[in-house]
Amino acid sequence: MQGLLEGKVAVITGAGSGVGRAAVKLWAEHGAKIIAADINLPSAEESVQLAGAQQGQIKAVQCNVADPDSVDAAVALAVATFGRLDVIYNNAGITVNPVPGVGLRKLVDLPHDEMRKVEEVNINGVVFGAQAAIRQFDKQGGGGAIVNTASVAGMIGYGGVLYGATKGAVIALTRTLAIEVADKGIRVNSVCPAGMLTHYSGMDPDSENKDKILEGMGKAHPLGKAIDPADTAAAAMFLVSDLASNITGVSLPVDGGLTAGRKVGG
Ligand SMILES: NC(=O)c1ccc[n+]([C@@H]2O[C@H](COP(=O)([O-])OP(=O)(O)OC[C@H]3O[C@@H](n4cnc5c(N)ncnc54)[C@H](O)[C@@H]3O)[C@@H](O)[C@H]2O)c1
Numbered sequence: 001m002q003g004l005l006e007g008k009v010a011v012i013t014g015a016g017s018g019v020g021r022a023a024v025k026l027w028a029e030h031g032a033k034i035i036a037a038d039i040n041l042p043s044a045e046e047s048v049q050l051a052g053a054q055q056g057q058i059k060a061v062q063c064n065v066a067d068p069d070s071v072d073a074a075v076a077l078a079v080a081t082f083g084r085l086d087v088i089y090n091n092a093g094i095t096v097n098p099v100p101g102v103g104l105r106k107l108v109d110l111p112h113d114e115m116r117k118v119e120e121v122n123i124n125g126v127v128f129g130a131q132a133a134i135r136q137f138d139k140q141g142g143g144g145a146i147v148n149t150a151s152v153a154g155m156i157g158y159g160g161v162l163y164g165a166t167k168g169a170v171i172a173l174t175r176t177l178a179i180e181v182a183d184k185g186i187r188v189n190s191v192c193p194a195g196m197l198t199h200y201s202g203m204d205p206d207s208e209n210k211d212k213i214l215e216g217m218g219k220a221h222p223l224g225k226a227i228d229p230a231d232t233a234a235a236a237m238f239l240v241s242d243l244a245s246n247i248t249g250v251s252l253p254v255d256g257g258l259t260a261g262r263k264v265g266g
Helices: 018-029 041-051 068-082 112-139 161-184 210-218 229-240
Strands: 009-013 033-038 058-062 087-090 145-149 187-193 251-254
Touching: 009 018, 009 068, 009 112, 018 033, 018 041, 018 229, 033 041, 033 068, 041 058, 058 068, 068 112, 087 112, 087 229, 112 145, 112 161, 145 161, 145 229, 161 187, 161 251, 187 229, 229 251
Parallel strands: 009 033, 009 087, 033 058, 087 145, 145 187, 187 251
Antiparallel strands: none
């Protein structure tokens, strides 16, 4: 199936790596015009190159989602470049990186400055993206779609405590905001990926042990394989497409069955 986002203008945050990079490529293949926003501009520019889209179909911009002015500027660039905004994908997210050789730090050991940074990016970044998009959707007379990258860590105990709390906040925000803006025809949904080999949490997707790491990650998921960033980008694309025109307030696991439970007996 092609052309799911034909004629739509999207801002994608965290576009320089992992899920964001996969979304830039897939969404462009489906006809979207895209502002690829990332705090790391060269990485966003590389995503544009790798997408191999038509000249002018994607524009990279430096954007810090923890700064509302920066997010407003990315939305304004979409309007200045492509004339409107139809979608924002609030995907940028971080965690407190594990200590090499030690692993995830326990809640009691988390430094406050690092905690604040995670909260600002993972919660405020989604809030600022939603605010900027809704203001623009209002100017256009309604309609529009917001999708956020939450995580299975917001649904079950998984990974770092603080990180899970921020992703749980995104899931709660998704529900409540969906109700708040439904009468304007704006839809709000999230995707909840499980383990993906990206630069998240200090991982290295270019590691020479990549196959071994993926095999290990796969064992945590009932379907037996790690989640591909493109799987998450595809689920997010469905949720912002017209195929999902009557879906709002959901947080869709992209988790190979991880949150479904576990096999008992048999
Ligand atoms: N990788 C996983 O296992 C996993 C699992 C569940 C959810 N997630 C979520 O998926 C989303 C994408 O992560 P990923 O796995 O692609 O990681 P990644 O580290 O590969 O990509 C994240 C991108 O966000 C950018 N970014 C970081 N801070 C930013 C900021 N303040 N403003 C703008 N951009 C910023 C980074 O530069 C990077 O390009 C995140 O929200 C993450 O929490 C990841």
